[in-house]
Amino acid sequence: MPRALNLTTDERIELFGDFAHDARAAEAEERWGDTHAWAESARRTSSYTKEDWQRYKSEASALTARLADAMNADVPADGDLAMDLAEEHRTHISRWFYDCTYDIHRGLADLYVSAPRFTATFDRTSPGLATYLRTAILANATRQN
Numbered sequence: 001m002p003r004a005l006n007l008t009t010d011e012r013i014e015l016f017g018d019f020a021h022d023a024r025a026a027e028a029e030e031r032w033g034d035t036h037a038w039a040e041s042a043r044r045t046s047s048y049t050k051e052d053w054q055r056y057k058s059e060a061s062a063l064t065a066r067l068a069d070a071m072n073a074d075v076p077a078d079g080d081l082a083m084d085l086a087e088e089h090r091t092h093i094s095r096w097f098y099d100c101t102y103d104i105h106r107g108l109a110d111l112y113v114s115a116p117r118f119t120a121t122f123d124r125t126s127p128g129l130a131t132y133l134r135t136a137i138l139a140n141a142t143r144q145n
Contacts, residue, residue: 037098044097056096063088067133068126077135083143086136102141109137 048056067085075081086105093100093108100108112118112130122130 037100037104040098059092063092064122064125064129067136068129071129071132072126077132078139082132082136083140086133086140087144089133089137090140102144105137106141109134 063085067082067089070082070085071077090100090102090105093105098104112122113134119130122133
């Protein structure tokens with residue numbers, strides 16, 4: 001069973017627009033439902049309030065904007081600033097959902113460019129951002145190991 005958000009229908013629409021949470025949650029559960037990360041994420045998010053989700057979204061949007069700014073300023077994706085932003089991305093996931101190890105983060109990086117829906121999400125902010133973030137994530141993971 002997909003995990004439910006602790007939000008009213010109106011709050012879901014206000015926070016996430018027409019995002020089909022239930023369908024996406026079922027798809028994610030099918031893919032990752034047997035993992036510790038999935039269980040941890042479900043445990044944490046089940047108690048999130050509207051204010052928690054607003055804070056999460058605000059932090060995520062600000063980080064995505066800073067990544068786009070770096071990319072648009074021609075900051076190398078494998079340079080220190082981009083890698084620092086990638087590390088912030090990883091710790092943001094860890095803080096809100098599950099322990100995002102460097103291996104998990106590498107997998108997410110690949111997903112961001114291999115799954116059109118994920119690519120479109122980042123590239124709506126700035127075309128090419130998904131690829132830029134992938135490069136930064138992979139460089140950061142290598143730097144840490």
